[in-house]
Amino acid sequence: MHTPKLILQSKDQTWPLHIRDPKGRRQAELQEPQRVQIPGSGPAFHPRPLLSHFIVLKMSFLKDLGVKTESEDLRRDEPQCCSEVNQPHTGEVSDSNQQVWVLQGQTIVTVPRSNSVTPVTVTVVPCKYPESLEQGRGVPIYLGIENPEMCLSCEDIEGQPTLQLKEEKILHLYNEVEPVDPFLFYRLEIHSTSTFESVAFPGWFIASSDRGHPIFLTSHQGENNVNFNLSINA
Template structure:
């Protein structure tokens, strides 16, 4: 169990991974070392005794919300996103498109931050997060166009969304894990997930699951 009867060590690692603060390959640090070393390794904690005392208190909390909010504010992690066909998210102008992975392709730098107040949203659908890009700073959001949900990128700093006191629903997604893949469901349009299909086409929203559309993605932590 965690310090002070808090979450088990493996659950801390899973939570950090779900909200985009650690990669699956770093979870072995928990088994080999422990909670403090994991947080240092992913860049969320320096070897600072005072801050570690604060983190210990958060780890001892019966709910992970305070922990996730505190760690998320320290340093957003950056990711590359790919699908089952080895296509990666690539930024073309203000659009994320799917391009086959190769040495000549530069994947988009994707940022993830958790929503600080997940208890205010529907439970059991996944961890609510904001999804953004770096260089330039933009965020994914959903809106209705001609009575259909659409997925867009909008110029927005992800930290501005993170610091809002309430949910900015068009920009929020429920992040769910299925083995080593992730799915992202729109909070504003429940049942609609981020999807990819053909090479060179933008990512989009779909409610048509289990077809040729892919809604499961791999998150690869950038160095």
């Protein structure tokens, strides 16, 4: 008769410990041991450390037999850190009105797409440490342009979150030991478009308006266009 393999919680799980079958059905529950006071022996003795060592040995034995642990399943389902980035992704950006980003001086403006218009090549690199940022807002990315090499940044200027284009190498930002919040944006994909929310100023998004106007930051999504098409080159 086939005996189903059981899945046990690891030692770092909270009490009670659950024993489950491979389909996730709970088979048994272990309660946390209570402190035991031995007369004349000093402080109360708590068997939990010994039990933890037993669990570690037991888990090692079970792994040798090919039995999975619940914590292994959780770790497998967690998003894994992205692989090392050596070159940024490149592409172009347009808004819902078919206006593309172009560079005028040191400013990105939007103009209608046409054969006579050359969109600026944007550069995109994911944040190396997304787990240290707020979850559920989108994928944190650094966003810049290829030539000249510059990056978009959000700063407080006279009390107003302001979008700026700065001379900064996007891979230098990527390789910093921690996220560089002013240069980071949460990219949230909605159908075929994306929004770019400032990490430094939550609730503020990159937006576009009329032809020839610079892109800017806004906290009023309903009043400004904040939906963009980011086309990444293959």
